[in-house]
Structure formats: C-alpha cells, structure tokens
Amino acid sequence: MESSSDTFGKDDSADAKLQESRVVTEEEWLQKWETNNIGFHNEQGHPLADMGHQVVGVEISESALKDFFTEQKLSFSEEPIPGIPGKLLKSTTGNISLYCCSIFDFTSTITGKFDAIWDRGSLVAVNPCDRERYSQLILSLMDSRCHCLLATCLYDPSKHKGPPFYVPDSEVKRLFGKSCDITCLEKVDGLAERPKKWGLDYFWEVLYMLVLK
Ligand SMILES: C[S@@+](CC[C@H](N)C(=O)[O-])C[C@H]1O[C@@H](n2cnc3c(N)ncnc32)[C@H](O)[C@@H]1O
Numbered sequence: 001m002e003s004s005s006d007t008f009g010k011d012d013s014a015d016a017k018l019q020e021s022r023v024v025t026e027e028e029w030l031q032k033w034e035t036n037n038i039g040f041h042n043e044q045g046h047p048l049a050d051m052g053h054q055v056v057g058v059e060i061s062e063s064a065l066k067d068f069f070t071e072q073k074l075s076f077s078e079e080p081i082p083g084i085p086g087k088l089l090k091s092t093t094g095n096i097s098l099y100c101c102s103i104f105d106f107t108s109t110i111t112g113k114f115d116a117i118w119d120r121g122s123l124v125a126v127n128p129c130d131r132e133r134y135s136q137l138i139l140s141l142m143d144s145r146c147h148c149l150l151a152t153c154l155y156d157p158s159k160h161k162g163p164p165f166y167v168p169d170s171e172v173k174r175l176f177g178k179s180c181d182i183t184c185l186e187k188v189d190g191l192a193e194r195p196k197k198w199g200l201d202y203f204w205e206v207l208y209m210l211v212l213k
Helices: 013-017 026-034 062-071 128-141 169-176 193-197
Strands: 055-059 076-080 087-091 096-100 114-119 142-154 180-189 204-212
Touching: 013 169, 026 062, 055 062, 062 087, 062 096, 114 128, 128 142, 128 169, 142 169, 142 180, 169 180, 169 204
Parallel strands: 055 096, 114 142
Antiparallel strands: 076 087, 087 096, 142 204, 180 204
C-alpha cells in the first residue's frame, strides 16, 4: 500500500472547488454508451456472481445492461420495478439482477439491505453537487455487517474536468466518516493511457473499505 503525503493529508479544499459545479446529465451518460465513449468499461466483467453471490447492479443505460448480458452470454428476463420508473433485467440463472433506473430512485425498499457493496466508478461519476445524497443512499443500503469497497481517484483537477471526478480523502471522510470506519486498503499508480490522454501527469487509484460504526 502506498501512503505518500503528496496527496493524503494535504489541504485539498481549493482543488475540490475546481469541479464542484460540474454537472454531467443522465442524457450525456446515455450518449456515452450510444457512441461507445466508455473507456471505463471492463468487457471481461468482474467475477462476483461466479463466486456464489447474489449480485444486484444499478445502471441508467439499458443498452449497457443488455450488452453485459450479451457479452457474458447470459439470457435474461425483463420486468417493471414496483414504485419507480425503469425496469429490472434479471439473468435466467436468477443470481444477477440489474436495475435499469436512476440510482437516485433506488431504495432499500426495492431489494432490502446489502452485506457487501462495491462502488466502482460510481461515487467518482456522481456529480459533486449530488454526493451528499448519494452517500446517504449508500449508507441506507448497508446492513449492519456490510463491507463497502469504494474506489476513488486522485489527480490534478485543474487539468481534467471529470468524470471521473477527483475525490480526495477528506471528501470520503466528510461523506462517510460520521457513520463508518474507513480504511484505505491501497493506493496504486493508475497513470495509464487514458489519464495520460486527459493531460494528467499523475493518477492514483485509491481503494477504501467502509464498515458501519
Ligand atoms: C464511470 S461509469 C462506471 C460503470 C460501472 N460501474 C463500471 O465500473 O464499469 C458510471 C456509470 O454510471 C451510469 N450512471 C450515470 N448516472 C446514473 C444514474 N443517475 N443512475 C444510475 N446510473 C447512472 C452511467 O451510465 C455509467 O455507466
């Protein structure tokens, strides 16, 4: 685990302000999927369901969800989601339920609470003005034993407007620190081709574990 003092522990409030008014609309996200502007996408997927878990996902783009089932060679059924706009796409194997709806319409009434949550590309994609609402939602979805893995990134926000948005350690503490014990599990150099194209000269991928106090 890397724990240099260059990006942790410094006063990052001025940096955070650079992106605070940036808004990416749901239509813009749908457009990214339509135009295949999805450098964040991992075509191989992650082997969660293969490890025996019941997996639930939430995503606004229906084509993204359908592509997932096609890529994974899984058949699925569709049904409405009671009480909110959108639909549920469920693998016929029954262990993967993908909700096509806005995350901000999603509640624990729909699925109950979770014993594990993996936030990959979610908090860093949420508009900075919606982070408080998002963190309250995540907290409301955590059952008392829940382990939440949270992936964030650190870079110079004067060089890239996001997404992914810059989410410093202080922001993770502000959003989750009152309710959760927060452990930084790793901080790795993620300066690959994509962040370099954005003009960045450093890009840290940071992984936290959150557990309710
Ligand atoms: C950075 S991508 C990460 C996707 C996925 N979690 C992954 O790791 O590859 C952010 C995703 O959030 C979706 N999204 C944006 N706004 C949303 C919303 N309000 N509700 C649900 N999904 C949304 C986008 O369509 C996009 O696929």
